[in-house]
Amino acid sequence: MIESTRRRIASGIIFMGPALIIFAVIIIIPILMSAYYSLFEWNGISDKLFAKLDNYKRLLEDPIVWKALRNSIYLTLGAFFIQLPIGMLIAVLLSYKIKGANLLKTIYFTPVMLSTAVLGIMWAQIYDPNFGLLNSLLTHLGLEQWTHAWLGEPKTALGSVIAVVGWQYIGFYIVIYFTALQSVPDEVLESARMEGAGEWRVFFNIQLPLIWPTISFTILNCVINSLKYFDLIYIMTGGGPNHSSEVIASYMMTNAFRLMDYGYGSTISTFLLVFGLALAFVVNQLLRIGNRKFQ
Amino acid sequence: MRLRTSSKVIIYCILLVHLVLTGYPFIWMLISSFKTNKEYFADPWGLPSAWRFENYAEAWREGIGQYLFNSLYITAFSVIGLLAAAVLIGFYLVVRPFRGSKLLLAMFFLGMMIPVHSTLVPLFTISHNLGIYDTFWALFFPYIGFQLPLATFLVYNYFGEIPREIEEAAVVDGCSIYQTFFRIYLPLAKPILATVTILSFFNIMNDFIFPLIMISKESLRTITIGLMMFKGSFSANYSLISAALVLATSPILILYTLLQKYIQKGMVAGSVKG
Numbered sequence: 133m134i135e136s137t138r139r140r141i142a143s144g145i146i147f148m149g150p151a152l153i154i155f156a157v158i159i160i161i162p163i164l165m166s167a168y169y170s171l172f173e174w175n176g177i178s179d180k181l182f183a184k185l186d187n188y189k190r191l192l193e194d195p196i197v198w199k200a201l202r203n204s205i206y207l208t209l210g211a212f213f214i215q216l217p218i219g220m221l222i223a224v225l226l227s228y229k230i231k232g233a234n235l236l237k238t239i240y241f242t243p244v245m246l247s248t249a250v251l252g253i254m255w256a257q258i259y260d261p262n263f264g265l266l267n268s269l270l271t272h273l274g275l276e277q278w279t280h281a282w283l284g285e286p287k288t289a290l291g292s293v294i295a296v297v298g299w300q301y302i303g304f305y306i307v308i309y310f311t312a313l314q315s316v317p318d319e320v321l322e323s324a325r326m327e328g329a330g331e332w333r334v335f336f337n338i339q340l341p342l343i344w345p346t347i348s349f350t351i352l353n354c355v356i357n358s359l360k361y362f363d364l365i366y367i368m369t370g371g372g373p374n375h376s377s378e379v380i381a382s383y384m385m386t387n388a389f390r391l392m393d394y395g396y397g398s399t400i401s402t403f404l405l406v407f408g409l410a411l412a413f414v415v416n417q418l419l420r421i422g423n424r425k426f427q
Numbered sequence: 428m429r430l431r432t433s434s435k436v437i438i439y440c441i442l443l444v445h446l447v448l449t450g451y452p453f454i455w456m457l458i459s460s461f462k463t464n465k466e467y468f469a470d471p472w473g474l475p476s477a478w479r480f481e482n483y484a485e486a487w488r489e490g491i492g493q494y495l496f497n498s499l500y501i502t503a504f505s506v507i508g509l510l511a512a513a514v515l516i517g518f519y520l521v522v523r524p525f526r527g528s529k530l531l532l533a534m535f536f537l538g539m540m541i542p543v544h545s546t547l548v549p550l551f552t553i554s555h556n557l558g559i560y561d562t563f564w565a566l567f568f569p570y571i572g573f574q575l576p577l578a579t580f581l582v583y584n585y586f587g588e589i590p591r592e593i594e595e596a597a598v599v600d601g602c603s604i605y606q607t608f609f610r611i612y613l614p615l616a617k618p619i620l621a622t623v624t625i626l627s628f629f630n631i632m633n634d635f636i637f638p639l640i641m642i643s644k645e646s647l648r649t650i651t652i653g654l655m656m657f658k659g660s661f662s663a664n665y666s667l668i669s670a671a672l673v674l675a676t677s678p679i680l681i682l683y684t685l686l687q688k689y690i691q692k693g694m695v696a697g698s699v700k701g
Contacts, residue, residue: 140523143604147519151512151575158572159538162549169548176552222445225438228430236442238687240449244694245679247633249651250672253658254456257665265455268471303449308695359542363635367655381544388548389640398548405545412540 163405169398176394187399197400200378201407207294207379208358214298215354216347219305224335226306227313237310241303248300252367255296259283259368286376289369293377296368297361305350312343348419355415359408380404453676460670467666482670486657490645491674494653499678501563501649502631505570509578509627510620512571517582518612522594522604532583538576543636551640565641566649570634574627581626581696585619586612625686625693632679650675 170187172180191197222240226233243251258265261281270278282292316339324334340347362381365371371378371386384404388397430438459467460482462475520528550569554560559568589612597607638652648656654675661667683690 144519144523144525147515147604147608151516151579154512154568154572155535155538155575157553158550158569159541159546160534162546162553163541165549165552166545218445222442225442228438230438230442236446237691238683239446241687241691241694242453242680242683243449245629245633245683245690246676247635247651249633249635249654250675253654253668254452254672257459257668258452258455260665263468263471263665265452265471299448302445304695307691311695356540360544362544366635366639381542384544385547389551394548394552401545401548404542408542408545409537409540 166398166401166405169394170402172395174395175392177392180395183395187396190396191399191403196375196378196383197380197403199375200380200383203290203377204359204379206290207297207361208355210291210294211297211301211358211361212351212354214295215301215305216350218298218302219350220309220347222302222306223309223313224339226310237303237307240306243300244304246300248361248363249367251296251300252364255292256283256368259292283369284373286373289373290377293361293365293368297358297364301354301357305354308346308350309343312346313339316342344423348423351419352412352415356408356412359404359411380407456669456672459666460673462666462669464664464666467669482667483674486667486671486674489657489661489671490648490653491650491657491671493646494648494650495675495678497647497653498632498650501566501570502628504563505567505574505631506624506627508567509571509574510623513575513578513582513623514613514616514620515608517579517586518608520579520583521586521589522591522607522612532580535576535579539580543573547636547640554641560641561643561647563647566637569637569641570627570631574630578623578627581623582616582619585616589615621689622693622696625690626696629679629690629694 169180171183171185173183173186174180226237230236257263259282261267261279261284264282266282267279270276280288282288320338321334324338329337359381362379362385365377365379365382366385369377371382375383380400381404384397384400387393387400391397455471458474459471461478461480462473463479466473466475520532551560554565559565593611594607597611602610633651634649635651638647638649642648642652654671657671658668
């Protein structure tokens with residue numbers, strides 16, 4: 133096709149310019165700046181003081197960072213083991229041509245669309261130690277000794293938040309798995325059943341392998357997203373009590389924006405980024421191995 | 428296939444339990460919003476003695492209406508900006524691939540994995556330096572930026588499936604790249620633009636982090652931050668907070684009732700295609 137170089141460059145700028153500029157300014161440059169800031173002692177107001185790798189030394193010696201890392205891993209595992217298996221179970225059950233399946237799916241999906249602000253506040257009311265639904269339910273059932281100040285006690289705070297994180301996204305995976313299961317032809321399942329395969333075998337030997345690409349993507353999605361659950365923690369516990377529900381993102385926010393320690397905050401940010409990418413890479417590699425097994 | 432009655436009962440029981448777990452908290456929130464605070468404290472499970480709308484009126488007066496409007500406003504403009512940016516670059520990468528365009532796409536793909544929080548300190552300082560801190564733009568650009576990788580990906584994949592012969596024929600007929608874009612590709616892009624709109628609408632509307640960092644004046648507060656502040660000021664008035672939550676949820680629920688099929692499809696589009 134004939135097009136002068138000048139016009140070609142002009143069209144390139146017009147078509148790609150807006151996206152590239154925004155992508156660079158909002159994502160690429162901040163990541164580099166964050167790594168740069170992490171080498172300084174800086175409160176945002178006075179001059180930056182070059183601190184070499186002091187912040188990283190501090191990071192490695194900071195017990196709360198390790199606690200937050202451990203909590204992040206718990207959160208990831210919790211989200212993973214609540215969302216995916218329950219999502220799959222419900223999707224499989226719905227695909228038995230259940231009456232009202234569509235309506236049920238619609239209702240199950242509702243929490244996915246709502247903001248964590250709404251859900252966090254709602255669940256904080258449910259967990260309320262004095263007037264909350266949960267304690268009231270336990271009392272009615274005669275299980276008074278099980279009542280807790282769910283979000284106020286170090287032992288239960290993280291678990292209570294994990295339950296909400298899990299709860300919110302089950303519907304997301306129900307819809308994904310249900311759609312994937314619909315793509316498996318009925319004849320395949322029927323002929324397996326005719327030959328005497330039980331439902332468990334039908335699931336594990338036919339449906340599961342056939343929708344494995346979808347499953348492997350949901351695993352990756354679930355793990356990556358679980359690093360982003362800062363909102364719910366901020367709203368429900370603020371990372372407390374006594375850092376018992378702190379995750380890396382919330383600890384970074386506290387340091388950077390409450391304690392105005394931009395240098396150290398940026399160090400934690402950089403750590404979060406590296407950790408996130410490493411995690412995505414590892415999970416991706418593991419899934420590749422899984423994919424080979426199934427194909 | 429036919430199920431035995433006993434298995435049917437078990438299936439329905441499991442589905443029902445999950446239905447109650449998912450739905451009851453919302454019904455409870457709705458019921459609580461009609462109660463007086465006294466009734467709420469007396470019995471969290473009970474029904475209100477009368478269906479009162481005072482809580483709604485008060486919540487609306489105390490700013491929930493304004494916050495909702497702010498959220499819808501910023502979301503609408505950010506989505507429009509996002510659609511424009513994504514469809515332009517997606518189109519160009521499909522019809523004029525160049526050396527490095529694959530690398531560019533890979534970078535965008537990596538962009539999807541970046542936790543928002545790892546960019547916040549610099550975004551905060553950049554917004555101050557550009558003088559856009561505490562303005563509409565301090566939300567607008569980050570929203571486009573963080574939705575862009577996935578949006579570009581979806582558009583790129585979609586345009587990639589359109590046979591290239593169409594574009595070649597257009598060129599033979601003397602269409603410039605702009606005409607090709609406006610006359611051929613853009614009209615074909617409606618379905619994917621609808622998907623991107625749905626996906627980004629919810630992500631932006633429900634975002635909590637950018638208004639938290641970038642906005643301090645009340646007149647720009649979005650609904651997510653507004654609810655937090657609201658809860659802070661009325662922390663003991665649980666039934667009033669419930670009404671605020673119902674108000675904050677209602678536009679989304681109305682939209683969902685009207686467009687549920689599209690919304691479910693749109694929200695999971697990012698993952699299924701991946």
